Each structure stands twice: as C-alpha cells, then as structure tokens.
Amino acid sequence: MKNLAYLLSSLFIFTALCVGCTEEGVNPPSVVGELNAFPGKYRAKVEFQAPAESVTGKVFHGSGNFQEFTIDKAETTQTITVENLPEGEITLRVVTLNSKGETSDPKGVVVTIYGDNYQKGLMNRKLLNQRTLSPTSIEMFFDDNISEEIGVRILFTNTSGVSDSVMMPLGNQSIVINNIDLGKAYYFCTVFKPTSDFIDEFTAPHIDAKEAAMKNFEKDIWTIAGVSGEDPAAAAKNIIDNEVETVWHTQQGTMPHWIIVDMQSEKKFDGFHFVQAQEPGTTGYARRFTFEISSDNKNWTVISEDRFKANSHKQTFKFKESVVSRYFKISVLDNHNPTTSTQIAEIDLFNDLNVSGTNGVSLPVLINGKQPFQGDGSDLFPLVGAGRFQKLTGWTHSSNAYISFDSNVGTFCVWSAAVWGAPLVTNGKIYQTLDILPGSFVLDIDAAHTTSPDCVDMYGVIAHGTVMPDHNRVISTPEVLGFSDLVANQKSVNSIPFTIEKATRITIGVVYNTHDIFGATGIPWSDMNINGFELLMK
Template sequence: MKNLRNILITAFATILIVLVHSCSSNADDYLKFTEGGAISYTGKMDSLKILPGRDRIKIEGLIISDPKVSELRVYWDTKKDSVVIPINRTSGVDMVSTFIENLPENIYNFEVKTFDAKGNSSVSQYITAQTYGTRYQASLTDRKIVNSSLSSDLSLTINFATMDLTTGAFATEIVYTDGSDVEHTITVPVTQNQLVVPNYKIGSKFKQRSLFLPVKTAIDTFYTDFVSKDPQVIDLTYLIKNNKRPFVASSFSGRWGTLADWTTNDACKNHDGYGGIDFGCCGNPPATINLESGWGSPVITNGKIYQTITLEAGTYIFNAPLLASGSGLNSGYTLSDYVYLAVAKGSILPDSSGGVLETDPSTLGFKRIVNTMNSESAVITFTITQSEQITLGISTTQGNERYGHFLSFSLFKKNN
C-alpha cells in the first residue's frame, strides 16, 4: 500500500514538471512573435466602402482614432495583387478615398488593412465588390420612342416607352438644334414619358442615348451610342396658306366669297362670280369651304380649288375633315358625283368628270367624298421620290343640289 502511494506521488510530480516546462516553452514562443513585448495593432478603417465602376473600384473610409496610421493596403486575388495607399494623418478624422484601376469585369474579394510606420497592422477587413465592363455594356439597349412629332409652331414632342429599371437605366439624353442653330442637351429622367422642346430647327435631326448605373452606388455611368433621328411626323400644315376656318376671302358678296391664297377656277365661282367660301346659312357654321350647286346656282363640272407647294422626297399625309351632321356627312355628294380631295404632281389638279382623276398619271393620291363616309376619313397618304412641286386641294364635278363643308386642311410628313 505504501509502495502504491509512493508511485502516485512520483507520477504527479512528473506531470507537474512537464506542464511547467510546456508553459515556459509556449511563453518563449509568444516572445518570439512579439519580440519580447505585447502585440500592437493599428486602428482599422471606419465606414469602409468599396464602390463599383467600369473596370475599377473606388475605396472610401475614415481613419478616426489611431494617429499612428501611415498607410492603407488593399489585397485581392488571394493577395497576388495589392496597392499601397499613403495616409497623412491630421489631428482629426481623415477621409481616405482612392481608385483602383485596371480591374476587368468580375467579382473581387478584397482584404483591407492599415499599417503604421513600424509595420504594425490592423486586423483584416474583408469586403466583396463587382466591377462592370464590356459584358454589362453589351446588354444595354436604348430607350424606345413611341412617337415623335414636330408641330406647326416648331415644337418637338417625343413620347417615350417605359424601361426595365432592373437594367440600371435612369435617364435619356436628347441633343437637338434650335432655330438659331444653337445646340441643346436635355436629360430626361426614366420616369418622365414625354419631352416637349420649343423652337426646333426644321429639317434637322435630333440625337438620343440612354444612361445606366449598374447599381445605385456605381461611380461610372454607362451610355448607349448616340443615334440620330428625324421627328417621325412633321406638321407641315403651315405650308398651306389660309388652311382652316374661319377661312379668309379675297373678295365676297353676301353669303359667298372667293378664298384668299387659293386658286379657284371659274367653274367653282358659280354664285355670280364668287364661290368656295360660305359665310353661313341654314344653321351651318360660317366661313367654311363649301362648294354648293343647285338652288338657283349652276352645277359644277371640273371645278377646282387648290394650292401649289414644293416638297422634299418622302411620305406625306394630307387631311381635310368635313362637317358632320348626326351620324353621316353633312353633304349631298353621292356616287353619281365625282368630288375628290386630291394631290397631284405639277401646278394644277386633274379634271374630275367621270372619275378620270383616279387614273390620271399626275395624281399622287385621292379620296372620293360621298355622304356615307365618316367626317374624319378624308385622308390621303402619298409618296414622292424626289423634291418636286405638288398641288393639293379639291377637284369636283357635282350635280344639282349638292354641297359639302370642309373645315380645315393639314399636311404631315412621315419619316419612319
């Protein structure tokens, strides 16, 4: 029993000696790394941010408490790449802001540490950021235009389609030239669907491109290429003189007059030498264009009222709404009459008698007017392939007790 006790005492003493030796050894190892002193850490960067850009990032943060910090080191690609950013400390809070360039489009894991002049570092901070480049750029598409039109007062209206905001789209730039040859750039937010610009230079094109941020914190804006565009519809109504009611007469007598700025042939002057403009009768509005035959006045054969203008090559729309009464056109014109809204090459409209206008080689377009048509359907679309002189207006052959009230004339050019 006594021997067993001695054995246990000896074993305990041996274990104690080993433990003391081990602790002594560990203490020595610690001193190897601290050179005999305590570990000294520098203060880490506060409010650290990495902002993405085009093949680059921007790093931002604050140095607040540690006056010894002298540089910032940023590592990535498992420390195969790094940058060193000197820091000149002041007595207060210092802002650190710098760019790291030449980072092709990818996702990067960054390690950030501060250092003092003795090489002491802060604890590591880890942050992930993505850069954007050719792949993101290739995914971008310009904002679509629903329609664009240039009005007679030379104001350009552009109606935009909505965009997918997840693409990063936030605005569209429009560049245009005004009537004084001054170029303007307007930034249209993606939430705005219509833009109206005044004093647009007729005959000019406008340019468009769209702007994108891949994320809200991105430091670089991405752009689609500028594309030059014509207004899709150009209102050229101003080329037609005396184009709407109340129409103006060059001469008149009583109810009837002859239109100013229009050519009216003798066949239409069937009211004692006047005709074309009606100053009002029978509850109809005054100062309309009305070609009336009968009720004591002669029928009209090959009557013509027209204007001649010069247009560039393109596709055009000529429109002349008529006065409606109830559900039908307020007109006595029937299929036995040959009444046309017409456009033709040259300086005069073709004859209408027997419908020959419809096959005349100079005719560019026509709409036959009858009392069963809709009041808004007197529309002609025509195309010319070169700049040339064209004539537009009314050519009519009509029988007894016929009439029809034209309210206005408009002309538009379609570009696409």
C-alpha cells in the same frame, strides 16, 4: 564574479532583443474601419476609415491584382476609385501600411461591377410626340419610364451655336427645350443607373430626335398656305381637319384646282392617304392629280402624278422613296364627272413610324378570300379521304351548301356525289356581307374549273343587303348589282363592275346548283373550284 557579470549582461541583451521583437510584432496597423464599396462602370469607389498609423495602402482584387494609394491625413474617410475591374461580382480587399512598411490584416467587401453586358440590354424610352412651340422651342413627349432609368437627356446645339443638353427627370413625361437651333441635328438618350449608389451612368444609344421630329407630323398645327379657290361653305382648311364629313370644295372655274399645306417644319414621309368626298353629289370625285413638295413655298418638285379612284374609301399612294419637305401641294387636273369644280375630304401623310391621322375607311377585304383557303377542320365526306372535304371559314353557308373546301388543293370548292351519298345541291349559297361606301368598284373572281359544264350552274354575285338572291332570280332581281356566270367563264378572272350611290351593306358570294352526270359520263361527282375573290376600287 566574472560569470555572474557575463550572465547579467547576456540577460540584458536578450531582454532588449525580446522587447524590440515584441514591438515589431504587435504594432502593424489595425484593419480598416467602416469599409464600403460602390459599383461603377468597370470600376468601384471604396470608402473606409484608416488607422492613424497608416500612411499607404493597397486594394487587392482577383488573382494578385492591386491598386496602391496614399492615406490623406486630412480626411477622416478615405475614398479610393479602383479602375479596370472586370464585369460581375468581385471581392475587394483593403490593407494599409505604416511608415515601417508593416501591413494590416486585409478587410474585404463584395461589389457588383457593370459593363458592356449591361449596356447591351438598354433601350430608349419611347418618344411619343414632339410639338414645335416656336422657331427656337419644342416640347418633347415620352412614354412611361423604364426600370433603372434616371431620366432622359436631350443633346442639342443652342441658338448661340454651343453644344448644350438638358435632362428630363425620372417621373416626367415631357420637357420643353428652349433656345434650340432646329436647323441642326439634336438627339435624346435614356440614362440609367443599375443601382441607386452607382457612381457612373449608362446611356442607351443616341436617337436622332430631329429625324424623329421630322417623322412626327403634328397635324393639328398644319395650315393652308395657298389655294386656287374655295366655296365659303366648304373651306380649304377642311382638308386637314380630321373630319371626313367636311370637304374643301372649289367654285366653278378653270382646272386645275390646287391647295398648299404648310406643316410648319420639315417632315419626312413615304406617301399619303387620300379621302374623297363621302357624298360625291353632282361634283363627283377628283380624278387625275399631281403631288408636289417644297421647302420654301416657291420652288416645287413633282413627286407623283397619278389617278384617284372614284370612291369614298381611303386611298393610299406610296412614293418611290421617302421625301422631306415643309410644304406639299395637290393639284386636281380633272374629275371623274365632267365638272369644273372639285372637292376633297381629307389628306394624311405617313412614314415608317407614324401617320398624321387615321381618317377614312379602308376598302373592306373578304375574309378567307384567296388561296390557300382555310377550312373549318371538319370531315364532311371521309369516303374520299379523311379531312379532305370541309366548310370554308369566314363564309356564311345556306343549310344545303354542304361542302365548300377541298383541303387537297386548297381551293374554294363546291362538291357533290349523289351516287356515293353526298347529296346534290339546289340553290346553294355561300357568301359574306360587307359595309361599303359610295363609289365605283370591281369584284374579281378567279374561276378555276369544273369537271364538266353540265355538272354545275354557278353565278358570282354582288347584291344589295344581307341576303343572296335565289339562283333563278339572279338575272332579273333589282337587288343584284352585278354577276357573272362562272361556269361559262371558268379558267379566267371574272371582273364584275358595280357602283354604290350611298353607304350601304352588300353581300358577295356564289349561288349554285349541282347536277348528277354519273349516268351520262360515269363520273360520280360534280364540282366547281374557285381560286380567289378580290374586291377593288375602280
């Protein structure tokens, strides 16, 4: 009987122990439900549904790293922000614990974390233009949006002196900013989210929009703030109307004549483009000038004193350094003609980013006009070296102007060697045709050398029209505007002045003959080399 009682007692204790062990082994929290992770900047937001028995938990990442959290029983969905995560793709594993410290099985989710590597590749949307609407209001215009951008933020100080900002939404290309203190710096930056569920934002580097505004000229709102005088039929406003055919023309009077332009706000610029009258007439061209700047239209600083060329092509004057001003003033001290009135067609300012207008026609530049000249790749006389003698690119050649380029030295070179089979040239012509405006010009031809003055005759020529004169008519034909004997003036720069009265087409080049000097000197070739051509305003 005692043995039976002992057996029953032992069985009861064992059963109780087994039941207790079974309860501890089967009742840890279940895995979390509906687990999601949202990327951020070196962090992630994790959302999940926690089992009812859970009271705390951990989010693991990497090699044993974890962040602890407490279950919010008032919320169905738990939200945890995990900080200090490395950039790149990672797996987050979530476990929860009950009040006894028993742990659920982990559940994982993959998320991509963003950081400095992403930041480095960001660029701002391009600011195209800014318009001043009032002393406290501007409109900013931007280029098309960039991939992964969500908008552009403008940061400024408002008229109450408080830091402020506005956001231009994705899809918009302009925004009006009101109540802005334009006397203080303001900035813009493009805002990015690499994914639609990104919990943070990235911004491209802040751009000083005030300086950008100062470099944006808004010429259409410029006004004339003062003028020494004007002809009613040629008003002062014509100098800023983007029409080179109109002019500001003064009445006869004591020089200097001056004009003041108000740009409505301070602008930063490096110099100016200037266009003289396209038809100078009896008044002619302005000559000596001063350029001054002011912030108040009262106190003036002279920035440049120089001389305009007597020419209708656009002229450019660059300052020693950038300047900032609201007003600028040009004073014409005298003219190229002895007259007491003056005229100007147009003026534009420029800086490293913008130009206020694209008015006027620049002086044309001769194609392939200087050393090192470029040949056409031909091989016209391989006897003296493969590919050595070629034709110049960009120049028109008469049919007998066989060779014009020596690749050995990179010069403009006419060459013959009749005794070797390279024929002599009579009345050869090599030239370019240009469209040119009225004015005074000079053509510089840097004549190099010839083997012998007896082996070639060559003129450098400027002529009206599209045809070069024959060699024997250069001196006498009225179409020739200017010429120089390049052989007689070899090893020097031949400066050939000429004047154009009306817009026309001219032809610039050389006409030449080569002669055989083999019998007299034993030299088989005849040649003439030129280092360069340059057309200049005078």
